[in-house]
Amino acid sequence: MNSPPTAISFDPQRYLMPDIVHLICEQAHATYGMRRVLCVLARTSRLFHEPALSYVWSELKDMVPLVGCLPEDVWSSRRGAFGSRDIKIEREILPSEISRVLFYGRFIKKLEVPTVVIPHIEGYILVLLANALQGRMLLPNIEDLVWEPGHDYEFPIIHAYLGPNIRRLKISLFGMHGSDLSNRLPYLYAWKLPESYPSLESFKIDNGCSDELAVINIVSHVVCGWAHLQVLSVSNLTPDAFEYIAALPDLRQLTLNDMANVSPLPSQPPISQNGIFPTLRDLNIVYKHPDIGIRLLQTTVCASLTHLKINCPCDAEHGNDILEVICNHRAAHSTLQFLMVYSSETPSVNGPPFIQSHITPATLNTQSLRGLFVFTNLSSVHLEIASGFDLDDAGIEEMARAWPRLESLWLRTGAARPHQRPRLTLRALVILARECPALAKLGIGYLDATMDALNAARSFAGDHPVANKHVYSIDIRRSPIDDIQQVGLFLCTVFTGLEVMFQGVGMVSWSRERSSMDLPTDTEDD
Known part of the structure; x- marks a missing residue:
């Protein structure tokens, strides 16, 4: 007999009325669509007024709400192009006119200054407001700033929108019309951000696809001024x-998103056993030269990674090398949850390439994939390497049993030779439904879905197949299919939540809504 649940005693010293008010506002803020409730509480309840305001104003996606705090003759609203509402700044802002801006500014913890904002603000609002401050602090409690102003003349005044509590900073060196990097780059050095804000924990910078040494040098100089970074996202480093x-x-999250052919590694790379990257959990790298990626990955083999994302040009040989060095991350065998290896070029399989490619049309075999089975807690796997894996249904079954916690799977698969029927069939999808009950996203790049394969899969599934309720869509792009309607009907018996199926990139080939056939439904509770 089950014992009754333990009663939770109410501690009046812990849950005073202000605490309860705060908890209610916190819950409303965290619930999608509840912002309106916070606004009503702020307007109608003296008790909730300031706590609710603090959440309503805590995160701003643009400057528009602050413009609304200025006197009505400072700005005007009008219809712009395509019927959108635009805001025009009509005159200078006097220092005596920003009291309401300062009142609400103290609640802001995150502010985004995007390149493009709707409604569009016409005028020098960032500059005019900064000038009106006259030494006063606009955002004393700001913790997170996204600084991507559309115009170069706005870029230098970042200090007016920072504060002593800043922890996260994202900067873009590009403006509305693709600014020249040379217009903004010098300010990174002149601002002396590490000296003014030494406690910064997250720094991200977008300089596009530039591998200019000047950019790398200045960004590296700035980065080396911070000692408490937990998150870093830059194109490259010295x-x-x-x-x-x-x-x-x-440092727990590192992104080097455009190393191209310039290696950030010294001639003698740091030895992984010597305590480097002691807390790294999330690694995201983009490169063009194979040696850069392999050597960089070798420096992180002692890190207990949970997320690993790699983007590179990748033939079969380099694909095997990547998988081998990934497998050497022994500290991550029990911690890795997300793995993505994406080849930035698409090879030809049974036809012309979708993107011009110099990748040799060789596939990787099951043994290449088998090495990854040591990562026992993977929940998301995305592998688009070279021409894919030449797998059969038995290989998929082995994979599914090695990764029973899979929630998301995308595999690029291919034939061993052009114009050869794929060895992978619809039976593999039935196996995944059986072995991976949590699977919710599924894509297999190339499998046999002809009538022969469909009949074999029906026989294998039986009259009462094990049903997966979570998969909403299936991507089987480039797969040979004789009857898309029959395939969709069958897959709905295996994946009872299935709504759409893709056979091409972004192209819905079948949907439950469009189907005129009666499809089975699952009315049982999850």
């Missing part, structure tokens, strides 16, 4: 800066 961040005690 070797000295790479060694510096590898030794940071708190």
